[in-house]
Each structure stands twice: as structure tokens, then as C-alpha cells.
Amino acid sequence: MGSERPFNLESLRRDWIMGVSGLEFSKRVDDWSNRLAKVPQGPVLLAEQDPVEFAVVFMASVFAKRSLVLGNPTWGRVEWGAVAAQLNPVLTVGRCGIKPSGVITNLPSGAILIPTGGSSGGVRFAHHDWDSLKLSADGWLAFAGSGVERILCVLPLFHVSGLMQLVRSYLGELLLEFQTWKEIPQFAQECNEGRVVSLVATQLEHLMASEQAMKALRGMRAIYLGGGPIRKETAERARAESLPLVLSYGMTETGAMVSALEVAGFLKGAFHAGRALKHAHISIVDTEGKSCVDGAIGRIKVKSRALFNGYHAGRSDGLHAGAFVTMDEGFLDASGQLHVLGRIDRLIQSGGEKIDPLEVEQALLQLDGVEAALVLGEADVAWVERVVAFYVGPANLDMEACLKGVLASHKIPKRFFRVESLPLNAVGKIDFSKVTNLIARA
Numbered sequence: 001m002g003s004e005r006p007f008n009l010e011s012l013r014r015d016w017i018m019g020v021s022g023l024e025f026s027k028r029v030d031d032w033s034n035r036l037a038k039v040p041q042g043p044v045l046l047a048e049q050d051p052v053e054f055a056v057v058f059m060a061s062v063f064a065k066r067s068l069v070l071g072n073p074t075w076g077r078v079e080w081g082a083v084a085a086q087l088n089p090v091l092t093v094g095r096c097g098i099k100p101s102g103v104i105t106n107l108p109s110g111a112i113l114i115p116t117g118g119s120s121g122g123v124r125f126a127h128h129d130w131d132s133l134k135l136s137a138d139g140w141l142a143f144a145g146s147g148v149e150r151i152l153c154v155l156p157l158f159h160v161s162g163l164m165q166l167v168r169s170y171l172g173e174l175l176l177e178f179q180t181w182k183e184i185p186q187f188a189q190e191c192n193e194g195r196v197v198s199l200v201a202t203q204l205e206h207l208m209a210s211e212q213a214m215k216a217l218r219g220m221r222a223i224y225l226g227g228g229p230i231r232k233e234t235a236e237r238a239r240a241e242s243l244p245l246v247l248s249y250g251m252t253e254t255g256a257m258v259s260a261l262e263v264a265g266f267l268k269g270a271f272h273a274g275r276a277l278k279h280a281h282i283s284i285v286d287t288e289g290k291s292c293v294d295g296a297i298g299r300i301k302v303k304s305r306a307l308f309n310g311y312h313a314g315r316s317d318g319l320h321a322g323a324f325v326t327m328d329e330g331f332l333d334a335s336g337q338l339h340v341l342g343r344i345d346r347l348i349q350s351g352g353e354k355i356d357p358l359e360v361e362q363a364l365l366q367l368d369g370v371e372a373a374l375v376l377g378e379a380d381v382a383w384v385e386r387v388v389a390f391y392v393g394p395a396n397l398d399m400e401a402c403l404k405g406v407l408a409s410h411k412i413p414k415r416f417f418r419v420e421s422l423p424l425n426a427v428g429k430i431d432f433s434k435v436t437n438l439i440a441r442a
Helices: 022-037 051-063 077-086 130-144 160-172 181-189 201-207 211-218 232-240 263-267 357-365 399-403 436-441
Strands: 044-047 068-070 091-094 111-116 124-129 150-153 175-178 195-200 222-226 245-251 256-260 280-285 298-304 323-332 338-343 348-350 353-355 372-380 384-392 415-418
Touching: 022 051, 044 051, 051 068, 051 091, 051 160, 111 160, 124 130, 130 160, 130 256, 150 160, 160 175, 160 256, 181 195, 181 201, 181 211, 195 201, 201 211, 201 222, 201 232, 222 256, 232 245, 232 263, 245 263, 256 280, 280 323, 338 357, 348 372, 348 384, 353 357, 357 372, 357 384, 357 399
Parallel strands: 044 068, 044 091, 068 111, 150 175, 150 195, 195 222, 222 245, 384 415
Antiparallel strands: 111 124, 245 256, 280 298, 298 323, 323 338, 348 353, 372 384
């Protein structure tokens, strides 16, 4: 199991992906390997929507040690334009918005470029390889334990959260099932004892509105939750319903999950990201990079051999000597449990005060009927920035009055905008490349 598993075509011949036999899958991988052997050296750009075909091309590229770039099939002209500015593939597979050109980007053999973003928006790629993904998968498999038999993958494979489920299933000899998260209610009548699923908070909240979905989720061995914070109100209801949630922390740069809270801890009332997995070490550092004492707030630092090798065609600030200082703020308690407080690069400077938008967003989410919230800093002559809030919820709430006494007065947004939805990406996170349009339309 894990890194000791033989890495060859023969290892694909077991029936491990639902909907396709192992023999058929291995033959398709072999066919693609032969096709790749005839293509000049250079990156393969994979933006395939069909998950089985994605898995075929991905495994063939890894076996052939081809450099591989993952793309989002739903990107538009702006995103594909950003990709084209960074690299030129020798071959495109799937729904790609750019075509191969005569000038091919040189990438290291076996490089795996996974798209990621940031609060500044845009498209950039974290440079991984098979070894880093394998080490990350080993850490997850050790945490998950022997009771896991199958992974229900409902997240996109071009994203690290979905891709790692493919890698974990292969290395752990688990069964992999591809579905959409909206199809989870159909598992209500099945035995889900050995099945795990990964969700983001938005998906979980929608599913909790369906009793059929709740029945399916209750029976799961574990529900891994990542991609951003979960509302305390949601966590409390999930705990009351005995949902086996695993709260976790990780990102594209770390090869997905690096810390997790076990189900038993969550059900007993814990509300944090747990301890570091076996392949990672987590510490908290101050602005000078020095380690903080337990309980002190600082930037989260991850040391791991599963870290990315830097960003393609861009600066890799925070990455040094096998460790990555993230843009997330948090602290470690006396027992070594990680508490994530939010991003430090979204701080709003207003009237000489520094305001964490996450804190304001959490306050908004506690109001009756508010389903989603986004807080931003809007340029202002007098205040430098003024706090504005966009929310999905009822129109008859006096938002300012509701927040008085809940937040300090300088943290209460100066303007509130009710919207039908917030711009989200494929894994349910805020798409910061599109939020500027919110203020422009306000």
C-alpha cells in the first residue's frame, strides 16, 4: 500500500474505478502512453471533463514522465489568456481554450502543474511531481486507516482536492467512484460504512437540507471537509446529527491535506483543524519568521517533502528549505492542535484600523437567514478603504442594527449589498478574480 505499491501498467489492471474494468482502463492508459511517445517533448495540457478519461491521460502522462499541466474546462477567455501568457503546450486534451503553438514551454520531466489562485485573483500553477503527490497520499492513507474501502469523488480532478482522491485510490488499492455532489442522496439506501467523501462547506450546507442526503452522509465512514471555514452553526447541527466530519487544513501548495481533526474529536465538540499528518510538520511563525510559543497567533508554516516546488513563471514567496510559510493566520494550542483564523492578505485598512474581513463575514453568517457573505475593502478618500459587505439572504434585515454590539463600530460595513449569489469557483471557494465586478455593479 502507499509508496511501496508497484508503479507500472500491471498495477492498473485491478477493477478500481467504477464504470470501467481494470483491463479496459489499463489498455486505454497503454494506448495513450504509445500516443504520447510519438509527441515531441513538451507539456501536455489536460482539461478533460470526463473523469475516467482524465484519469487515463493523467496516469499515462505520469508513467511516461511527461510534464503535465492541469486546466479547468470551465475557464473563460480571461483565464485561458492568463494560461497562454505563461506556457505553450505541445498537446491539449479536453476542453482547452488555447491551442499548441510552435514555441513550446520547457518544463522538467514529470512536472505536474496544478492550478491555484489567491486573493489577487488570476491563474497560476503550483509545480508538483509524482513523488510529492505520493508522499501526500501516504500521509492521508495513514490517517484514514484500514477501514476505508472506497472514495466517493465529487470534486473536480483538475483541482488538488479531487486529484489527490485519484492518487489515494490508486496507491491505497481503494475503489474510486465518480459522482456529482448533488447525487449523494442516491446513496441513502446503500451501506456506506467503508465509503469516504470530501466536500466543501457550501456543498455540505446544501446537502444538509435533504433528509435523503443526510441519511447517506450519516452512514459514511468519514466526510472530509476542506476548502474554507465552516460556520459554527453548521458544525453544531452536523454534530447533533452525528455526521462523521473530519475538519482539515491544506492547500494546493501542500499537496492538499496536512492536518486533520478525527471524527471522534469533532463529535465530542472540538472545532479546529486537528494535528499535522505524518508527512508534515506545522508551526506558527511571527513576521520575522521566528517560531511562536503555543497559543500565539502568527502565520502557519508547513514543512513537508510533499510541498510544491514553486509557482510556474512566478515568484514563490514563503517557500524555502523544504518549508512553506502560508498566507494563513492561526495558532497551535497546548496539545498541538491547529486553529486556522483566516487569510492575512485580505486585511482591510480603514481609518487607521486593520480589519479582518473573515471576522466580519463570520458575524454576518450568524444572522438569521444569511446564507453566504463576502466582505471587501472599497477604496475611499477619507478612510483609505471602507468596509463593504455582499450577502445572500433576506431583504428585510437591518444589517447595521443587527451587527451593533456584535462587532466594534469600525468593523461594521459602511455599505451592504444583497445579491442572489457570490462568485464561486469549481470547488466552492470565492473566485477573487471576479469579485471586483461586484463593487463595479454596486
